[in-house]
Amino acid sequence: MNYADFLERKRIIDSPTGLSEVPSLHSSLFDFQRDIVAWALRRGRAAIFADCGLGKTLMQLEWARHVPGDVLILAPLAVGQQTQHEAESFGIDAAYRRTDDRKPGITITNYELLDRFDVRRFAGIVLDESSILKAHDGIMRNKIIESFQGTPFRLACTATPAPNDYMELGNHAEFIGTMTRAEMLSMFFVHDGGETQKWRLKGHAQRDFWRWLCSWAVMLKKPSDLGYDDSRFTLPELVMHEVCVKVEEPTTGFLFPVEASSLLERLQARRDTAEERVKHCAAIVNSTKWPFIVWCNLNDEGDRLIRAIPGAVEIRGSDSPDEKERAMLAFTRGDIRVLVTKPSIAGFGMNWQHCPNEAFVGLSDSYEQFYQAVRRCWRFGQERSVNVYVVFAETEGAVLANIRRKEQDAEKMAEEMIEHMHNLNEAALHGAIARDKAEYTRAVVETKGWTAHLADCVDVTREIAEASVDFTVYSPPFASLYTYSNSDRDMGNCKSSEQFMEHYRYLVRDLLRVTRPGRLLSFHCMNLPTSKTMHGYIGIRDFRGELIKMHEDEGWIYHSEVCIWKDPVTAMQRTKALGLLWKQLRKDSSMSRQGIADYLVTMRKPGENEAFIAHTPEDYPVERWQKIASPVWSDINPSDTLQHRSAREHADERHIAPLQLEVVRRAMELWSNPSDLVYSPFMGIGTEGYVAITMGRRFIGAELKKSYWEQACANLKMATTEQQGLFA
Numbered sequence: 001m002n003y004a005d006f007l008e009r010k011r012i013i014d015s016p017t018g019l020s021e022v023p024s025l026h027s028s029l030f031d032f033q034r035d036i037v038a039w040a041l042r043r044g045r046a047a048i049f050a051d052c053g054l055g056k057t058l059m060q061l062e063w064a065r066h067v068p069g070d071v072l073i074l075a076p077l078a079v080g081q082q083t084q085h086e087a088e089s090f091g092i093d094a095a096y097r098r099t100d101d102r103k104p105g106i107t108i109t110n111y112e113l114l115d116r117f118d119v120r121r122f123a124g125i126v127l128d129e130s131s132i133l134k135a136h137d138g139i140m141r142n143k144i145i146e147s148f149q150g151t152p153f154r155l156a157c158t159a160t161p162a163p164n165d166y167m168e169l170g171n172h173a174e175f176i177g178t179m180t181r182a183e184m185l186s187m188f189f190v191h192d193g194g195e196t197q198k199w200r201l202k203g204h205a206q207r208d209f210w211r212w213l214c215s216w217a218v219m220l221k222k223p224s225d226l227g228y229d230d231s232r233f234t235l236p237e238l239v240m241h242e243v244c245v246k247v248e249e250p251t252t253g254f255l256f257p258v259e260a261s262s263l264l265e266r267l268q269a270r271r272d273t274a275e276e277r278v279k280h281c282a283a284i285v286n287s288t289k290w291p292f293i294v295w296c297n298l299n300d301e302g303d304r305l306i307r308a309i310p311g312a313v314e315i316r317g318s319d320s321p322d323e324k325e326r327a328m329l330a331f332t333r334g335d336i337r338v339l340v341t342k343p344s345i346a347g348f349g350m351n352w353q354h355c356p357n358e359a360f361v362g363l364s365d366s367y368e369q370f371y372q373a374v375r376r377c378w379r380f381g382q383e384r385s386v387n388v389y390v391v392f393a394e395t396e397g398a399v400l401a402n403i404r405r406k407e408q409d410a411e412k413m414a415e416e417m418i419e420h421m422h423n424l425n426e427a428a429l430h431g432a433i434a435r436d437k438a439e440y441t442r443a444v445v446e447t448k449g450w451t452a453h454l455a456d457c458v459d460v461t462r463e464i465a466e467a468s469v470d471f472t473v474y475s476p477p478f479a480s481l482y483t484y485s486n487s488d489r490d491m492g493n494c495k496s497s498e499q500f501m502e503h504y505r506y507l508v509r510d511l512l513r514v515t516r517p518g519r520l521l522s523f524h525c526m527n528l529p530t531s532k533t534m535h536g537y538i539g540i541r542d543f544r545g546e547l548i549k550m551h552e553d554e555g556w557i558y559h560s561e562v563c564i565w566k567d568p569v570t571a572m573q574r575t576k577a578l579g580l581l582w583k584q585l586r587k588d589s590s591m592s593r594q595g596i597a598d599y600l601v602t603m604r605k606p607g608e609n610e611a612f613i614a615h616t617p618e619d620y621p622v623e624r625w626q627k628i629a630s631p632v633w634s635d636i637n638p639s640d641t642l643q644h645r646s647a648r649e650h651a652d653e654r655h656i657a658p659l660q661l662e663v664v665r666r667a668m669e670l671w672s673n674p675s676d677l678v679y680s681p682f683m684g685i686g687t688e689g690y691v692a693i694t695m696g697r698r699f700i701g702a703e704l705k706k707s708y709w710e711q712a713c714a715n716l717k718m719a720t721t722e723q724q725g726l727f728a
Contacts, residue, residue, distance in 0.1 A: 003458055003506050010488045010499065018044025018153065019066065026062050028090055030055065032228040036218055037062050040155060045176045047130070047156040049219035053351075053380025054233065056157045057083055060126045061092050064106045067153045069123025073108045074144075076129050077321055078328035079349035080108045083128065111140060112321055114147065124153035129349045131158040131368075133171035145175050159375065169213065178216045183496055188212075225418045237385040238378050242400070243284070245276045245393045266396055270362055273393035274300050281361040281391045282308035285338060291331075291355035294340045295347070295373050297362030305340045305361065312338040315345055331355075343369035346376075353382045359389040363396075367406035440489060441706075445713050449723075450689055450699040452716060454709040456489040457681035460702040461510040469514045469700075470611070470676035473667055473688050475524040475659045476504065478543065490704055497541075501550060507681055508554045514679070517607025520559060520671045523547065524659050526598050529577060538578060538591070544599050556603035564663065565634040568595030600663055602671070613673050620669075628666055636660050642687050642715055664691040672697060686712030686719075693719035 001009075022038045029037065033055050040046040040063050050056050061083070064071040073094070075083055080096045087094035087106070094106035100117040109117065111132060119125075125148045127133070133141050133156070148154060156172050166189065170181030179187070188201055188209040201209055224230045270277075278301060285292045286309060294312070296302045302314050313336045315327045328346055331339040334354065339346070347369055355377045363370065378386040392400055443454040453460045477492035477500070487493060491507075494500040511521060528541045548558055572580035572595075579593035627635075640660045664687060672678060674696040680688035683701030685708050692699040693716060701716075703709040 006503065006506070007488050010494075010503070016043045018042050019068075023066060025066075026058070026090060026092075029058065029062060030223070030228075030232070032220070032223045032226055033059050033062075035226075039218065041066055043216065044152060045154040045178070045216065047158075047172050047176060047217035049158060049217060051221040051380075052159045052375040052378075053235075053382075054159075054220065054223070056159070057086050057128070058090060060128060060155055060157050061087050061090065061094060061106070063155055064094070064124060064126055065092055067124035069153075070104055070121060071106045071124035071126065071153070072117060072119065072122045073106065073126040073128060074111050074114065075108060076132075076349040077110055077112070078325045078332075078346075079128060080110050081325070081329060082332065082349075082351060083108050110321070111144075114143065119147045119151070122151060124155070125151045127156045127158075127175070129158055130156035130172065130175070131168065131348070133175060134168045134368075141171060145171075148175070149177065159372075172217065176216050178212075187493070219418055221418065233380045235378065235380060236382050238374075239385055239387045241387060241389045243280055243389055243391040245273060245280055245391065247273055247276065247393050247395045266365075269393055269395040270298060271300065273395060274298065274304060274362075277301070277361050277391045277393060278304040278308055281305065281359050281389070284359060284389055284391075285309050285312075285357075288357065289337070290357050291334070291352075292338045292357045292359065293331075293352065293355055293373075293376065294338060294359045294361060295343050296340060297342065297364055301362050302340055302342075309338050309340070311336075312340050315339065315341040317342070317345060343373040347373040350376050351379070351381070352376045353379060356382070356384040357387050357389075359391060361391050363390065363392060363400065363403060365402055367403055370403055371407070440487065443709075447716075447720065449693055449720060450716050451701070452683065452686070452689070452709065452713050453700070453702045454704075454706060455702055456704055457702040458489075458506045458510070460700075461507060461514060461679075461681055464514040464679070464700070466513055467516050468677060469511075469679045470516055470519055471668065471672040471697075472511060472515065472521040472679045472681070473523075473664060474680045474682045475684075476547070476682055478526065478528060487704060497546075501546065504547075505550060505554065508551055508556075511681070512555050512605055515605045516609070516611070517605055518609030520602050520604050521551075521556070522600055522602045522667045522671070524598060524600050524663065526596055529575075529596065540593075540596065544601060548601060548603075551603045555606065557606060559602045559604040561599055561601045562630070563632045564598035564600060564636050564660075565632060566595055566597055566638065570638070571595045600667060602667070611673060611676075613671065628670060633663070633666075636662055642685055642690060659687050661687065661691055664688055665695070668692060668695055668697065683712050684708050686715035689716045690719040694723050696723065 019041045022041050025034050025037055036048060036050075037059050040048065040059075048056060048059060050059070060073065064073060073080075073083060084094055084096040087108075092106070094108055095103070096108045097103075098109065098113055098116070100107075102118070102121065107117075107122075127144065133144065154176055156175055166185070167181065170179075170184045173179045173184055174181050218226070220226050222230050223233055281294060282305065285294060294305055294309070296305060299316065302316065306312050306314050313327055313330070315324050319327075324345065327336065327339070328350060330336045332350065332352065332354075343364075343366075358374060358377055360370070360373075374386075374388055378388070390400060440456070441454070442459075445452045477490070491500060491503045494503060515521060525544050525547055528543045530537060530539045530541050544561075552558060568580055571577065578584055579591055580595060584592050627633075638660065640662050642661070668678065668691055676697050678688065678692040678697045678699050680699070680701045683689060683703040686701065689699040689701045689712065699716070701712060703712055
C-alpha cells in the first residue's frame with residue numbers, strides 16, 4: 001500500500017450501511033421521531049439517546065419493522081412484555097418470547113434469556129435500555145458485543161448515556177461497530193489529572209469527537225434540542241420532599257450520634273437508623289390511597305417496609321426472574337398499590353405514569369440509579385405532579401449533597417453534549433459525517449546552516465538525497481500516548497498501536513535509504529504503561545523492543561542503548577500510577593513496580609563508515625568516556641530542555657515530553673563530526689537542531705504542527721546567534 005492510500009484509510013469515515021430508501025413510516029410517529037427513525041434506518045447501525053417518555057419504544061419498534069429480516073429486541077425484565085403491549089397498540093407485529101421458536105419477524109426477549117436464542121439468524125438487533133453496556137468489563141457487555149458484531153442492523157436505545165462517562169459512550173461505539181472503546185480513547189482522549197482512569201478530550205479533538213459521535217448517535221432531552229416543537233412534551237411538576245430523621249440513639253462505636261464522613265460510615269448509619277426511616281416513610285405512604293413506589297437500599301429496609309405498609313409487595317434480588325416480572329407487571333396493571341424494591345432491580349425501562357408518588361427510604365451514591373428510578377414515574381405522558389420523598393437520617397452525612405452535585409454535573413455535561421450535537425444534527429440526520437480532513441500545508445525556512453520544514457516527515461525524508469545524512473536523532477511519538485494534532489499525518493493520532501507501527505514503518509524504511517553506510521540513528525523512547533481501561537490489564541508494554549524490532553526488520557543493525565534514570569517519586573506524583581504508590585505496599589505489593597526509565601536506542605546502517613569520527617584525549621578524556629560508556633545515565637537533569645510553553649495550544653496536551661539537551665549533546669558528540677548533516681524527522685520545537693547548530697553541525701528538521709515549527713525556527717535562529725558568538 002502506498003503512503004497516500006494509507007492516509008486515506010486512516011481517516012475516520014463511518015458511512016451509512018442501512019437502507020438506501022426509507023419507506024413510509026408509521027403515522028403515529030411525531031415529526032422528530034419520524035426523522036430519527038429514518039436516519040437510523042439509513043445508517044443501519046445507530047444509537048438513540050432520548051430521554052424518558054420521548055417514545056424510544058415506538059421508534060425502536062418502527063425501526064425493527066423495516067429491517068429486511070428477523071429482528072431481536074433485548075429488554076430488561078418486564079419491559080419486554082410492556083414492549084409487546086405497545087407494539088400491539090400501534091398495530092406492529094412483535095412477540096415476546098422466552099425461547100427461540102425461530103418464528104420470523106420481531107422477537108422480544110430479556111437480556112437474561114439471550115443464551116436461549118440463535119443470534120446468527122437475526123438481521124437486526126435492538127438494545128432497549130442499552131445503558132446495560134455501562135459495565136465496560138462486564139460479562140453481559142462482552143457477550144452482547146461479541147454476539148452481534150456480525151449483525152448488519154444494530155440499534156442501541158437509552159435515556160441516560162451518562163454524558164460524562166466516556167467509557168459508556170465507548171461501549172456503545174463498540175456495539176455499533178464504528179470504533180472500539182480503546183480506539184476511541186486513543187484517538188480523542190488523554191489521561192487527565194495524573195489519574196490513569198480519568199480521561200479528558202484532547203483540546204484539538206473536541207469538534208472531531210462530537211462530529212464522530214453525531215455520525216452514529218443522536219441525543220435529546222426534549223424535541224427542541226433538535227429544533228422541533230416541545231408543546232406536546234411538557235413534563236409535569238416534580239416536587240422533591242426532603243425528610244430528615246432526627247437520631248437520638250448513639251452511632252455504633254460511639255457514645256452519641258455522629259455524622260458519617262465515609263462510605264463505610266454512611267452504610268453503618270443507614271443500618272443504625274433503618275427503623276426510624278422506615279417509620280417516617282410508612283407514615284407518608286399509608287396516608288394516601290394513591291399508588292406508591294418505595295425504593296430501598298438494604299434488604300433490612302425492605303423487610304421493615306413490608307411489615308409497616310399494609311398490602312405492599314416487595315421485589316428482592318433473590319426472587320426469580322419470573323417472580324420479579326410478575327410483580328412489576330402487576331404494579332403496572334394496578335393490582336398492587338405499593339411496590340417496594342431497589343433501583344438496581346426495577347429502576348430501568350418501566351413506564352409507570354399511573355403512579356405519581358415515590359419515596360426513597362435509602363440512597364446509594366449512584367446518581368444514575370436515583371435519576372432512573374425517579375424517571376419511572378416523572379416522564380412525558382405523566383398527567384399529575386410527581387412527589388418524590390427522600391427519607392434520610394441526619395447521621396448519613398453528605399449522601400444527598402453528593403447526589404445533588406452529581407445531578408448538577410450530569411445536567412451540565414448533558415447540556416454541553418446536546419449543544420455540540422445540536423449544531424451538527426442536521427448533517428447527522430441526513431447522512432454520514434466524516435472527520436474533517438486537516439488542511440495540509442507546507443512551508444520551509446532555509447539558511448546556510450539549517451533547514452526547517454513545516455511538513456509531514458515521511459514526505460520530507462523521501463525528498464532527501466540517498467546516503468546524505470550523517471546522524472539522525474529524535475524522539476518519536478509514543479504510539480498514541482500523546483497526540484499533537486488532528487492531522488491524519490500525525491503518527492500519534494492513531495486508533496491503535498498497530499496503526500501507529502504501520503504508519504511509523506514508512507519513515508523507518510526511508511531513513512535507512514538517506515543515511516550514509518556505517519552511520520547511526522538514535523531514537524529516544526520509553527516503555528509504555530497499560531491500563532485496565534485501554535488494554536484490559538495493568539502492566540508494561542515493551543514499546544522500546546517493538547521499535548528495535550521494526551528497525552531490524554527494515555535492515556538496521558541494533559547498535560547500542562543507554563538507560564536514562566528518572567525519579568520514581570516525580571513519576572508517582574504526576575501519574576498516580578498504582579504500582580508506584582506507597583500505600584499499595586500495605587495493600588498488596590504484588591502490584592508494586594519500579595518507575596519507567598527513558599532509553600536512547602541507537603541503530604546502525606550496514607556498511608563501512610568512510611568518514612571516521614575520531615576523538616583526541618584532550619577533547620574526550622577517559623573520565624568522560626567512562627561516564628558516557630555507562631549503560632545507565634543517572635545524571636541527566638530532566639529540566640534541561642528548551643522552553644516549550646509558547647508552543648502549547650489551547651490545552652491540547654498536558655506536556656509535550658521534550659528531549660533533554662544533554663542527552664542530544666552526548667549522542668551528537670560521540671557519533672558525529674563537525675559540519676556533519678544531522679536530521680530530526682520529529683523536530684518539535686527544535687531541540688536536536690539547537691544542539692546541532694551550537695556544536696557546529698548542519699541540520700535538517702521536519703515538523704507537522706505549525707506552532708511547534710514556528711517556535712523551532714525561533715530556537716534555531718537563537719542557536720545560530722549563539723554559535724556565531726562562540727566563534728566570533
